[in-house]
Structure formats: C-alpha cells, structure tokens
Amino acid sequence: MKLGIKGWIATLATGLVLAACGGGGGGDSGVGSGGTGVAPNGFSSGTVTGFGSVIIDGVRFDDSSASIEVERNPASPTAGTSSDIKLGMKVETELNPDDTIKHLTVAPEVIGRISSLSGTGFVVAGQTVVISTDPATPTVFEGATGLADLAIGDIVEVHGARDASGAIVATRVERKDPTTSATLVRVVGIVTALDSTAKTFKIGTLTVDYGAATVLPATATLTEGQRVAVWSNVAVSDAGVLTAKAVRIKNPSIADGAKVRLGGLVADLGTTNVTFKLAGVSVDAKTATFEKGTVADLANGRAVRVEGTWTAGKVVASKVKFVRDEGDAEVSLTGAITDFVSVSSFKVRGVPVDASTATLSGGTVDNLANGVLVKIEGAYDAGVVKATSLTFSTTPDGGKRTFPGKVNSYNATTGNFRLSGFDMIFHVTDTTVYTNANGSAASVDDLANGKRILVRGSFSAGVLVVSEVKFVPDAGMGVRLEGLLYALDATAKSFELNAVVVTWNDATVFENGSASDLANGVKAEVTGTVSSGKVVATKIEIKRSDLPTIAEVRGVITDFVSATDFKVAGQKVTTTDTTVFKDGLVGALANGRIVEVHGTLNAGLLTATMVQFED
Structure with a gap:
C-alpha cells in the first residue's frame, strides 16, 4: 500500500515497523496496575516494534493524545514524553474506544548492575538475562552494539520476556549512566520462597526484604506465585538481598468485553494445548485461528501474538500468530533524518541507520541531510538498522520541507531551479533568505549551477517555494549527534556513539563536565567534523540524567x-x-x-x- 504525503507527514517523528523484536511475554501485563484503573475499552501489552504513531508487536496505535509514564518505581511512575518510548521496550497501554492510546506505561523487566557475564547473556539483580539469537526476535541495544560491549559492573535496563526456565529473553538492553543509576534497582517476576514472618521472598536468585516496603494495592496480600514489580533505591547487598521500598502486585484489571492484544512467550501451556499464559495473563485459544502455524505448534517459550476479548478474568483468543522467521523482523521506517554523519550513519526517531548498501530511489546520496523525509526498509543488526532500500519523499504537502543537493538548471530570470537527484522544481522569491554554512549572510547572486545548497520551503501548486537557502561547502557541513557513548578509550581519546567513532583533543570544548566525566553509558551530544570516517569533536556536551523533574x-x-x-x-x-x-x-x-x-x-x-x- 502506498503511503500518501499526509501519511508521511503524520509519521514525521518516524514510522518504524520492526515486525518482531520479540514479545513482551512471560512478564506481567500490569493491566490497570500502573495507576490507570480498569481498562474498559481495550488493552495492549507487548514490545515496541516501531513508531509513527507507536507500533506494539506490529500493530500501529495512534498515541497523539496519550499520556505517558515510565514505571521504574511502581509506587510512583514518572511522567514521560514520546522520547521515552524506544525500540524494543516493553509497554502497557490502555486504549480508547477508537483504539487510540489513552495511557501508555513503559515497564522494564529489570534494572540493576551486571554481576556476571557469559557467552549468552549476563546476570543482573539475581536475574539471568539471555540475548536473543533468533533472527525473528533480535535484542535491541543502546549504549552498546552487543553483548561483547558490556562489562561486569555496568548498570543496565532490560526489557523482555521470561522463558520456561525463568530467564529473561531480552528485547532491549540499555546501558545506563553509571553516575546517576548506581542505586536504582527494579525487578519484575514471580514470588517464590515467601516468608510472611521474616517478610522476605525471592525472584530468581534475588532475595527481597519487603519489611519496610510499600505494598500495592494497599488492600492486597502477597502470596506465593504472584507476579510483582519490586523497586528500591538501595543497591543489592553482597549477600544478594534487596531491601525493597515498593512492591506492586500485578493483578490484571480489565472490563469484560474489552479488546486485548498481548505479545510474548508462551508459558504454563495446558495439556490440551489450548490454554496457556502470555504476559502473565491466562489465554483460552480453543476457538482461535492460527497464523504461521497450528495449535500443535504451541509450546512453552514459543513467541506468539494474541488478539482476543477479555472474559471472566482471561483472554478468549480470536487469533494466535507465531513469530517465527526473519520476515517478522523486517524494518520499515518513515521519518525525517537526524544525527546525519554520512549515508552509513544517521538516525530516524532515535534509531541508528546504515544505508550504505541500500537501493536509493527518488534521490541520491547527495540528497541526504538532517530534516530530509525518507522511507527505509531493512533489518536490525548489531545496533543499527541495515537498510536495503531508501526512498525519498518529494510529494507536495502543506508543511515546510528540507531538501539538499547541487543546483542545476538555474534560471535567474524566473527564479526556478532543480537539485540534482530530485525530480521537482524549486523557486526562489524576493523574500528568500540566503546564508552560508557558518551563519553569515549570503545573497541570491551566490546561487549558481553546481553550488551545493540546503533549502527549506513549502509546496505551492507542486513547486517548492524556497524560504531559506543555505550554501554548503563540498566537504559537507559540521555534524551533531547524540546518544549513549560506549567503547570509551581515554588513552586514545575516543569513544563510539551511534556506531560512529568520535575523537576529542585538547581543543575540544566540554559542557556540563570534562573529559574525566566521560564513561560508558553516559549520554552525550557531540558537535564536530568528519575526518577519515571519524567525527572529530569540537564540542562534547554531557547530558545530565539525574534531573527527573526535567x-x-x-x-x-x-x-x-x-x-x-x-x-x-x-x-x-x-x-x-x-x-x-x-x-x-x-x-x-x-x-x-x-x-x-x-x-x-x-x-x-x-x-x-x-x-x-x-x-
């Protein structure tokens, strides 16, 4: 289906479809437990697999009027913005009658410090985390390109699903700033070894002391086998004990008749293969239709997506879809480019993209720049989306648009010209503003065939009426990129950011800190120039993440x-x-x-x- 320009603009923030980054499975659904009360119309729990608006397990939901919160502390979720929703995250949503999102909660499975590493994953806060090797359900990394970048002592936020052994199969691993997250611990899981006298229980190998914790809901009583979310601002002790500050019992609260969509890993499969649990919720699949498999293919640990209706405390499934091949992990991304360094390094809605081997249509490499609207198809791999195709959007619309390229067919009399690579007409007027790359004033007299420029303007009768022309040197403009740094080498004065090597020197200006404040997991914004495929930083701004009110x-x-x-x-x-x-x-x-x-x-x-x- 072709996407018209209104669709492009509506998804400017980006329209990413990564049809299977894994399910939200095994973990809690948290329906109605995050402060939103009963979900009367519809509910979705699963993994963020795209944006534009937001895509959960391959289903697009309009989030334009949604309230957003991040539930690290289950007793006091933090108000969030759309930037807090990231690829691979586990989220819970309450839906309006028209299936738009009323409320969205980001719900990580575990946050804490890595205590040991293996060839398949790591242990954090007593929970075993497994990195997915299934091409249909890849693990998304931020602040690292993969498991090899992580180290014992790193603080990570993990989203994912519990498999049959209780391990978390990660859909997302984000390395956190070690200076601001050292005492933040969150664990979601099943209560075992409950001792109501000693006020302790276990989740995995972690012992939780809840004697001084706020237990929510206030009228509830902890019991063996319940799914809970535990939070503390005290680090796990050397003896493996977490002194909890809050424990929330994750009881589903959905109105009968509400539509429900769940994604995750099958658990507690019944002997007749028609009942199981998904995302902590009971599912009855006796009358369901099956996609990419049959009822005989159901098994504990199998990734599925379920649609159905809430009835008497369970989901009566109408459809069960298996997530089982690379086609489920295809990426389709629509939006404006940011963090542009080169064809092999830019972002769309915070997702790093490498289009160096992509087939380009509607434009050329010279037409890539920040603000340019593109559609990308490809696959997620080692921290970036490897694009197989990139399509430029040049369809007229009512919004202001950005186009870069070299001038050709310029007619000084009419003010019309073209940019190499684009099949469209550009028109300058007496009100067009001209500047050089350094911000100094330029003029229409500088406009000539062969000049590399960046234009902004709006369409009128199919012509882009140019409001601004910026002259760009052939070497390209400076770059600005932002993200979580990793692979820090203080001796070589280098690190990686968005899969790009960044170097600094004695002339580099630091804001909000100094070079000694750089650490793996720290968020930074870098301004600099490209040299030999690396970014030489002229300025590095360390982004503080310890200000929750900002x-x-x-x-x-x-x-x-x-x-x-x-x-x-x-x-x-x-x-x-x-x-x-x-x-x-x-x-x-x-x-x-x-x-x-x-x-x-x-x-x-x-x-x-x-x-x-x-x-």
Whole structure:
C-alpha cells in the first residue's frame, strides 16, 4: 500500500515497523496496575516494534493524545514524553474506544548492575538475562552494539520476556549512566520462597526484604506465585538481598468485553494445548485461528501474538500468530533524518541507520541531510538498522520541507531551479533568505549551477517555494549527534556513539563536565567534523540524567500552530517569554524543523525552558 504525503507527514517523528523484536511475554501485563484503573475499552501489552504513531508487536496505535509514564518505581511512575518510548521496550497501554492510546506505561523487566557475564547473556539483580539469537526476535541495544560491549559492573535496563526456565529473553538492553543509576534497582517476576514472618521472598536468585516496603494495592496480600514489580533505591547487598521500598502486585484489571492484544512467550501451556499464559495473563485459544502455524505448534517459550476479548478474568483468543522467521523482523521506517554523519550513519526517531548498501530511489546520496523525509526498509543488526532500500519523499504537502543537493538548471530570470537527484522544481522569491554554512549572510547572486545548497520551503501548486537557502561547502557541513557513548578509550581519546567513532583533543570544548566525566553509558551530544570516517569533536556536551523533574524530547516539529502550540516527535510543546533559544530564534519554529526541547512536563504538556535547533 502506498503511503500518501499526509501519511508521511503524520509519521514525521518516524514510522518504524520492526515486525518482531520479540514479545513482551512471560512478564506481567500490569493491566490497570500502573495507576490507570480498569481498562474498559481495550488493552495492549507487548514490545515496541516501531513508531509513527507507536507500533506494539506490529500493530500501529495512534498515541497523539496519550499520556505517558515510565514505571521504574511502581509506587510512583514518572511522567514521560514520546522520547521515552524506544525500540524494543516493553509497554502497557490502555486504549480508547477508537483504539487510540489513552495511557501508555513503559515497564522494564529489570534494572540493576551486571554481576556476571557469559557467552549468552549476563546476570543482573539475581536475574539471568539471555540475548536473543533468533533472527525473528533480535535484542535491541543502546549504549552498546552487543553483548561483547558490556562489562561486569555496568548498570543496565532490560526489557523482555521470561522463558520456561525463568530467564529473561531480552528485547532491549540499555546501558545506563553509571553516575546517576548506581542505586536504582527494579525487578519484575514471580514470588517464590515467601516468608510472611521474616517478610522476605525471592525472584530468581534475588532475595527481597519487603519489611519496610510499600505494598500495592494497599488492600492486597502477597502470596506465593504472584507476579510483582519490586523497586528500591538501595543497591543489592553482597549477600544478594534487596531491601525493597515498593512492591506492586500485578493483578490484571480489565472490563469484560474489552479488546486485548498481548505479545510474548508462551508459558504454563495446558495439556490440551489450548490454554496457556502470555504476559502473565491466562489465554483460552480453543476457538482461535492460527497464523504461521497450528495449535500443535504451541509450546512453552514459543513467541506468539494474541488478539482476543477479555472474559471472566482471561483472554478468549480470536487469533494466535507465531513469530517465527526473519520476515517478522523486517524494518520499515518513515521519518525525517537526524544525527546525519554520512549515508552509513544517521538516525530516524532515535534509531541508528546504515544505508550504505541500500537501493536509493527518488534521490541520491547527495540528497541526504538532517530534516530530509525518507522511507527505509531493512533489518536490525548489531545496533543499527541495515537498510536495503531508501526512498525519498518529494510529494507536495502543506508543511515546510528540507531538501539538499547541487543546483542545476538555474534560471535567474524566473527564479526556478532543480537539485540534482530530485525530480521537482524549486523557486526562489524576493523574500528568500540566503546564508552560508557558518551563519553569515549570503545573497541570491551566490546561487549558481553546481553550488551545493540546503533549502527549506513549502509546496505551492507542486513547486517548492524556497524560504531559506543555505550554501554548503563540498566537504559537507559540521555534524551533531547524540546518544549513549560506549567503547570509551581515554588513552586514545575516543569513544563510539551511534556506531560512529568520535575523537576529542585538547581543543575540544566540554559542557556540563570534562573529559574525566566521560564513561560508558553516559549520554552525550557531540558537535564536530568528519575526518577519515571519524567525527572529530569540537564540542562534547554531557547530558545530565539525574534531573527527573526535567523532561527532554528531540525530533521533528509537526502540527505547528504557533510558538505556544506545536509538537516535537508527537509530544505537545509550548514556549514562554523565558524560553531560551539556541542556534535559532523563536520565529524559526516551523513544521519540519528538528529541535531538542528541555522543560517541565505537566498534564501532558511540555513547557520549554530551552529549545535548540538541530538542523
């Protein structure tokens, strides 16, 4: 099905379809347990497999009016933004009658410090984590390209599903900032060895002391076999004991008749192969239809996706789909490019992409730059999406668009020209603004065939009316990229970021810290130039992650009405008279611009204290 330009713009933040990064399985569903009450209309629990709006286990949901929270502490979830939803994460959603998301909760399976490593995974907070080798259900990494990058002592956030042995099969592993996450521990799992006198129980090999914990719901009683979420701000002791500060019993609370979608690993399969548990929820598949298999293929640990109706405390399944081949892991991504370094290194909605071997249509490598709208198909591999095809969107629409390339067919009389690679007409007017790459003023007299430029403008009658022309040197513009750094080598003064090698030197300027503050897992924004395939940093800003009252969102502006009413990557944003603007003025806010916004979040609205233009 072809996607019209309205579809492209509606998914500017990105439309990623990674049809199988694994299920949310084995773990809790948490239906109605995250503070949203009973789900009266519909519920979905599973793994984020894409964006634009948000895709959960291959099903697209509109999240434009959703409230978002991150449940690390189950007693006090933190308000979040769309930037907090990442590929491979486990989420729980309450749906409106029209299947749009009313409320979304990010629910990691375990957070803690790695205590041991093996060839297949690691142990964290007494939980065994297994890295998936199934091409249909790859493990997504951030702050690392794979298991080999991790080390004992690293602090990680893991999303995934429990297999038949109780191990977590990871759908996402994110290395956390060691300076700000050292005493954050979260574990979700089944209560065993409960001792109500000593006030202890176990999850895996972890002993939980809940004597001083807040147990939720307040009227509930802990029992053997319950699924719970445990949180503490005290590190696990050397004896393997966690002093819990909060324990939430994950009891499903869904209204009869509500639509339910669950993704995960089959558990507790009945002898007749028609009943099992998925994401901690009982499933009755007696009348279900099966895709990519039959009822005989059901087995504990098998990845499936279920659709059905909530009836008397269980899901009566109408469909069970097996996740079993590489076709389930295909990636389709639509959105505006950010963090552009080269054809082999850029991002769409925070997902690193390598398009060096892709087939390009509608444009050429010279037409790639931040802000350019593309559609990508490929597969996730070793920390990046390896694109097999990349298609440029040049279809007219009502929003402001960005196009780079070399000028040809320029007619100074009419003001019309073309850019190499694009089959469309560009038109400059008396109001077009001209600048050089360094921000200095240029003029229409500098416009000539062969010049490399970047233009911004809006379509009118199929022609892109150019509001801004920026002249770009043949060597390319400087780059700006952001992410969790890894492979730090302080001696060589280098690290990796988004699968790109970054180096620094004595001339590099550091903000919010110094070179000694760099560590694997630290979030950084790098500004620099490309040399011999590496980024030589002129500035490294260390992003502090220890300020929970400060929200951050980064992406493309859409739904722009005014400076007090627009969205960034789907998040509603407003500015005030005290908002600080960097690398641009308030008047430069417009659909299609890429910005990073910091501010305070209240009732789903991000009030910006700082807006930085990224393009």
